[in-house]
Amino acid sequence: MRYLPHTGEEIDEMLRVVGAKDLDDLFSTIPKDCRRTRDLVLPGPLTEWELNDRMDALSAQMRVPPQVKTFLGAGSYPHHIPEAVRQLLLRSEFYTAYTPYQPEISQGTLQAIYEYQTLVTRLLGMEVANASMYDGATSLAEALLMAIRVTRRKKVAVSRLIHPHYRRVVETYLLASGHEILYLPALADGTTDLSATGDLSELAAVAVQSPNFYGCIENLAAAGETAHADPKTLFIVTFTEPLAYGLLTPPGEFGADIVCGEGQSLGLPQSFGGPGLGMFASRNKYVRSMPGRLVGQTVDKDGKRGFVLTLATREQHIRRERATSNICSNEGLCALASAMYMACLGRTGIRELARLNHDKAEYLKAGLKAAGAEIPFAAPTFNEFVAKLPPGFGEKHARLLEKNIVAGLPLETYFPELRDHALFCATETVSKEDMDALIKEIAS
Amino acid sequence: MKEVIGTTGLVMNEPLLWEKGVAGRIGFSMPRRDVPEAPLDASLTGEGPDFPDLSEVDVVRHYTRLSQWNYGVDTGMYPLGSCTMKYNPKTHERQAALPGFVNAHPMLPASMAQGILALMHELETCLAEITGLPAVTLQPAAGAHGELTGMMVVRAYHNDRGKPRHKILIPDTAHGTNPASSALCGFTPVPVSSSARGVLAQETIAAVMDEDTAGIMITNPNTLGLFEENIRAIAKIVHDKGGLVYVDGANMNAMMGIVSMGAIGVDVMHLNLHKTFSTPHGGGGPGAGPVCVTEALAPFLPVPRVVREGDAYALSYDFPKSIGKVHAFYGNVGVLIKAYCYILSLGKDLKRVSQLAVLNANYVKERLKDTFHLPYDRPCMHECVFTDKNQEAHKVTTLDMAKRLIDYGFHPPTIYFPLVVHGAIMIEPTETESKETLDSFIAACRAIATEAAQSPDTLREAPTKPKVRRLDETLAARHPHLAG
Numbered sequence: 012m013r014y015l016p017h018t019g020e021e022i023d024e025m026l027r028v029v030g031a032k033d034l035d036d037l038f039s040t041i042p043k044d045c046r047r048t049r050d051l052v053l054p055g056p057l058t059e060w061e062l063n064d065r066m067d068a069l070s071a072q073m074r075v076p077p078q079v080k081t082f083l084g085a086g087s088y089p090h091h092i093p094e095a096v097r098q099l100l101l102r103s104e105f106y107t108a109y110t111p112y113q114p115e116i117s118q119g120t121l122q123a124i125y126e127y128q129t130l131v132t133r134l135l136g137m138e139v140a141n142a143s144m145y146d147g148a149t150s151l152a153e154a155l156l157m158a159i160r161v162t163r164r165k166k167v168a169v170s171r172l173i174h175p176h177y178r179r180v181v182e183t184y185l186l187a188s189g190h191e192i193l194y195l196p197a198l199a200d201g202t203t204d205l206s207a208t209g210d211l212s213e214l215a216a217v218a219v220q221s222p223n224f225y226g227c228i229e230n231l232a233a234a235g236e237t238a239h240a241d242p243k244t245l246f247i248v249t250f251t252e253p254l255a256y257g258l259l260t261p262p263g264e265f266g267a268d269i270v271c272g273e274g275q276s277l278g279l280p281q282s283f284g285g286p287g288l289g290m291f292a293s294r295n296k297y298v299r300s301m302p303g304r305l306v307g308q309t310v311d312k313d314g315k316r317g318f319v320l321t322l323a324t325r326e327q328h329i330r331r332e333r334a335t336s337n338i339c340s341n342e343g344l345c346a347l348a349s350a351m352y353m354a355c356l357g358r359t360g361i362r363e364l365a366r367l368n369h370d371k372a373e374y375l376k377a378g379l380k381a382a383g384a385e386i387p388f389a390a391p392t393f394n395e396f397v398a399k400l401p402p403g404f405g406e407k408h409a410r411l412l413e414k415n416i417v418a419g420l421p422l423e424t425y426f427p428e429l430r431d432h433a434l435f436c437a438t439e440t441v442s443k444e445d446m447d448a449l450i451k452e453i454a455s
Numbered sequence: 456m457k458e459v460i461g462t463t464g465l466v467m468n469e470p471l472l473w474e475k476g477v478a479g480r481i482g483f484s485m486p487r488r489d490v491p492e493a494p495l496d497a498s499l500t501g502e503g504p505d506f507p508d509l510s511e512v513d514v515v516r517h518y519t520r521l522s523q524w525n526y527g528v529d530t531g532m533y534p535l536g537s538c539t540m541k542y543n544p545k546t547h548e549r550q551a552a553l554p555g556f557v558n559a560h561p562m563l564p565a566s567m568a569q570g571i572l573a574l575m576h577e578l579e580t581c582l583a584e585i586t587g588l589p590a591v592t593l594q595p596a597a598g599a600h601g602e603l604t605g606m607m608v609v610r611a612y613h614n615d616r617g618k619p620r621h622k623i624l625i626p627d628t629a630h631g632t633n634p635a636s637s638a639l640c641g642f643t644p645v646p647v648s649s650s651a652r653g654v655l656a657q658e659t660i661a662a663v664m665d666e667d668t669a670g671i672m673i674t675n676p677n678t679l680g681l682f683e684e685n686i687r688a689i690a691k692i693v694h695d696k697g698g699l700v701y702v703d704g705a706n707m708n709a710m711m712g713i714v715s716m717g718a719i720g721v722d723v724m725h726l727n728l729h730k731t732f733s734t735p736h737g738g739g740g741p742g743a744g745p746v747c748v749t750e751a752l753a754p755f756l757p758v759p760r761v762v763r764e765g766d767a768y769a770l771s772y773d774f775p776k777s778i779g780k781v782h783a784f785y786g787n788v789g790v791l792i793k794a795y796c797y798i799l800s801l802g803k804d805l806k807r808v809s810q811l812a813v814l815n816a817n818y819v820k821e822r823l824k825d826t827f828h829l830p831y832d833r834p835c836m837h838e839c840v841f842t843d844k845n846q847e848a849h850k851v852t853t854l855d856m857a858k859r860l861i862d863y864g865f866h867p868p869t870i871y872f873p874l875v876v877h878g879a880i881m882i883e884p885t886e887t888e889s890k891e892t893l894d895s896f897i898a899a900c901r902a903i904a905t906e907a908a909q910s911p912d913t914l915r916e917a918p919t920k921p922k923v924r925r926l927d928e929t930l931a932a933r934h935p936h937l938a939g
Contacts, residue, residue, distance in 0.1 A: 012800075012801065012804055014541075014544060014733075014800075014887055015804075015807065015887065016888070016890075017811055017814075017889065017890065021889075022811075022814065024890070025814055025815075026814070028818055028821050028822060029818055029821050029834075031834075034807075034810040034811075037817060037834065038813065040682050040833065041682045041684065041713070041714060042687070044687060044719075045682075045686065045714055045719045046713065046714065047587075047712060047714055047715045047718070050803055051585065051803050051805060053581055053584060053585075053798060053801075053802050054581070054798070054802060055800060055801065055803075057799045059546055059800075062546060062796060062799055062800055063546075065799065067553065068570075069553075069555070069570035069571070070555030070570055071555060071570065072555070072570030072573070073555030073559055073567065073568060074566075074567035074568075075558040075560070075563070077558075083563070085562055087562070087784070089558075089560070091484075091486060093483055093484070095482065095514060095515055099515065099522075101548060102519065103527050103528075104522040104530060105518075105522050105527070105737070106543070106735045106737050107527035107528040107529045107543050107735050108737075109533065109535055109540055109736045109739075110738065110740075111738065113526075113857075113867055114923070114926045115858070115918050115921040115922075115923055115924065115925065116524075116866065116921050117525055118521075118922055118923055119521040119522050119523065119525035120738040120739070122469075122471070124739075125471075125938075126471060126472045126473075126939070128938050129471075129473070130506060132938045133504045133505045133506060134504040136501075139937050139938060140937075140938065143739075145596035145597065145741075145782065146596065146782055146783050148782060149600075149781070149783075156639075174783070176783045179779055180780045180782065182779055183607065183757075183781055184639075184781075187607050187610060187640050187641065187778070188639060188641050189641055228499060256501075257503060258500050259501060260501035261501055261504070273783065280789075281558065282556060282557050282559065282788050283560075283561050283568065283571050283785065283788040284782075284783065284784025284785050284788060285741070285782065285785065285787040285788045285790075286596070286740075286787040286789050286790060287783065287784075287787075295935075298937070305937055307931040307932070307936050307937050308931070308937075308939070309926050309927045309928065309930045309931035309936070310927050311924040311925060312924040312925050312926075312927075313924055315923055315924075318926075319928050319931045321931040321932050321937075322935060323932075326631075327631040327632050327634075327635035328630075328632075329631070330631075330635075331631045331635060332635055332643075333638070334635040336635070337599045337632050337635035337638075339597065339599040339631075340597040340598060340729065340736070340742040341739055341740045342596070342740045343738045343739025343740045344735075344737030344739075346739075347738065350472075351514060353504075354472055354507070354509055354513075354514045354517070355481075355509070355511065355514050356506065357476065357480065357481055357482065357483075357506050357507060357508035357509055358503050358507075359479060359480075359481055360481045360482070360485065361503065361504060361506060362503040364486075366495075367485075367486065370492055370493045373490075374490040374491070374493065377493075412564060412566070412567070417560075439486045440486075442489060443489040443490055444489075
């Protein structure tokens with residue numbers, strides 16, 4: 012086996028040094044009744060070439076773009092990824108390194124993550140960002156737990172227009188630790204009803220998503236004012252499409268205390284939902300309550316600029332059960348990918364690309380409307396929106412699948428009241444031609 | 456010793472991203488605009504983030520230079536104890552990047568995603584075979600996430616029986632994630648000490664196990680590199696009181712094909728695919744931390760689960776006792792693909808992986824035990840733990856020796872862990888290191904021990920070869936400077 016360098020002679024020589032008679036003898040400290048009695052039954056071993064065939068066959072069983080035209084967003088977005096990003100990520104000094112515990116030989120990772128933290132704060136209008144969480148859903152769950160720690164309150168208000176999968180993860184995390192969730196309903200325009208928060212002095216946080224699950228841009232100024240009507244309550248903004256903040260006013264400018272969400276859009280392939288990138292940003296005053304790793308700037312013995320992991324006393328390996336989170340490995344390489352992507356775009360590029368996303372979705376929205384769909388929610392949207400289709404949309408959706416078109420995400424599963432409604436997404440990867448084809452099908 | 460591999464090459468200086476660039480540059484090929492501009496309320500838009508404008512060349516040089524300041528497994532031996540820094544096969548990068556996988560939206564109808572669902576189902580089957588625990592979730596995104604998921608399952612099991620429990624036993628040798636993960640589920644960790652032999656004694660467990668204790672969280676082999684030889688008896692004590700046995704599988708690299716965890720009384724365990732199953736650690740993730748459980752605990756696993764219906768695969772949410780979801784979608788699928796490829800490439804030779812990992816660790820232990828103090832002089836599993844006791848007289852610490860190893864061209868071992876060993880030096884060579892690499896590592900360690908006696912300042916000043924010298928961590932923590 013090419014990954015195992017030992018020759019028979021070397022094994023014999025090493026066994027002699029160790030004082031074992033054979034490889035089995037190395038395990039003599041394991042009691043007999045703990046030893047496995049039968050061999051592993053596993054597929055393989057395959058040669059490299061057989062593995063290629065096997066994996067090519069599995070990949071070929073997938074029906075995905077570009078063969079299939081998908082108009083799906085809902086937390087995972089198709090965007091073009093520069094080849095430069097893909098190849099730079101294959102620098103194996105980056106991807107075969109561990110967490111940078113030895114800063115002298117990890118400056119590449121450390122500076123890159125410090126830069127990532129900085130770009131995230133600039134994108135979201137915040138003061139401090141961590142080195143990443145697992146994904147958007149867990150970063151929201153951790154944000155709510157942080158608000159619970161900071162305020163010592165047990166209840167949080169969560170918009171019902173937050174991605175339903177995120178809400179499910181939040182329930183799993185918060186209910187396991189004995190906390191309470193109040194759901195804020197939707198208004199007719201597709202934004203969150205902030206009047207439903209009730210007694211704010213009980214709330215650790217008010218959390219909204221913008222753009223929300225319907226694609227609608229929330230009124231963050233109003234949401235921030237509502238949350239901050241109680242001076243202790245934290246205002247949390249989450250997101251699934253960070254590219255929106257290339258164009259929209261960032262949540263930090265509306266006084267958000269924590270901004271967190273999914274970074275997949277920024278240079279990561281969709282990869283059936285993972286790995287993603289949990290982005291997490293906050294205010295300096297809360298930094299010691301934040302979960303996750305932080306990279307900070309310092310100097311070396313000669314006074315030269317360098318970077319280290321810092322404020323580790325918040326973390327599990329020091330504080331154990333009193334840590335701010337149990338997180339250890341995060342999504343370091345994904346954070347690096349997103350920094351590379353943001354660097355490729357720059358301020359000029361991200362604005363133009365975000366604008367293009369907005370305009371593509373508006374084109375599709377107008378086209379579907381002309382084809383007989385209704386746009387039920389009046390609030391402005393970024394690159395996805397809800398449309399109400401004529402009755403019988405379910406069958407049409409199924410028929411279009413056979414024609415290799417995924418006509419949005421039917422919403423009834425998530426919101427039973429939204430029968431014949433679907434969430435459509437159009438990013439820069441969708442051509443006018445593809446949108447026209449969809450519009451024509453819907454009209455027919 | 457032979458020529459030292461550590462050296463200084465031509466390493467470039469490189470400023471921070473925003474210290475480069477000129478407004479108006481771009482490093483991205485903007486897609487052609489084929490739709491008209493649509494109106495957008497100006498009150499919604501901001502200035503755009505303050506990002507530097509860079510060309511593609513600027514970006515490529517920047518990250519190439521940064522990469523050269525890093526040490527990875529591809530650079531050299533990385534004997535970081537409990538981290539299993541084995542070689543990451545190159546073919547896995549090809550496989551995970553196949554278009555059918557990377558272009559797959561997670562909410563595609565199952566009929567369009569059969570390839571990846573089949574892969575996930577087969578990976579679950581393989582992990583069940585390796586652990587001896589029949590039901591598996593692939594959803595957790597890292598080891599600590601797996602621990603949290605596993606402990607939520609334990610909690611849900613007790614609650615389902617109408618008998619919520621509040622405590623969990625955790626040995627003093629445990630990773631910090633164990634108490635932190637159980638605390639997130641509302642459990643109070645009860646620390647238990649290992650014996651003078653470095654393992655848990657059944658009497659210790661019997662004395663503390665009661666009917667308010669949900670179970671025990673054991674790392675096996677433990678962080679001293681020793682097999683918990685009383686595991687069966689301990690499992691019986693815990694089970695007799697209605698508790699469950701959780702095993703932290705961080706050290707599974709010693710156990711494949713050797714021990715079936717299900718057969719020795721384990722109820723729940725997580726695996727670290729980025730350790731045992733060779734997926735790259737990425738400088739801090741992404742990892743994957745699947746959780747394997749007994750049939751009795753299967754109903755509590757996260758949803759959705761991959762199910763087989765005839766010849767087709769589907770994602771099912773129909774598990775009413777499930778703890779819920781721990782990831783927005785199905786976990787780090789890109790990582791799962793690589794682990795699956797590793798298992799297919801090795802097959803039953805995974806047993807040989809464990810044998811050679813244990814051989815390498817014992818070889819290093821035997822050849823260094825006259826150089827460094829070895830607190831537990833017994834056959835070890837995949838890693839061995841030394842201390843700096845022999846060097847104390849020269850006022851040289853574990854940290855100094857670790858830093859000096861960098862100058863010799865090696866990544867340092869894990870240091871000052873486990874906490875129960877003062878000045879610990881925890882070495883896990885892994886099976887992918889050859890005898891000649893181990894020999895040069897051993898020679899470097901011996902040379903450093905000689906330097907400790909003869910020129911201790913060389914160690915205190917180390918490292919001198921990397922781009923930066925020792926960094927001021929106190930300054931970083933006292934005056935946090937976390938964004939530019």
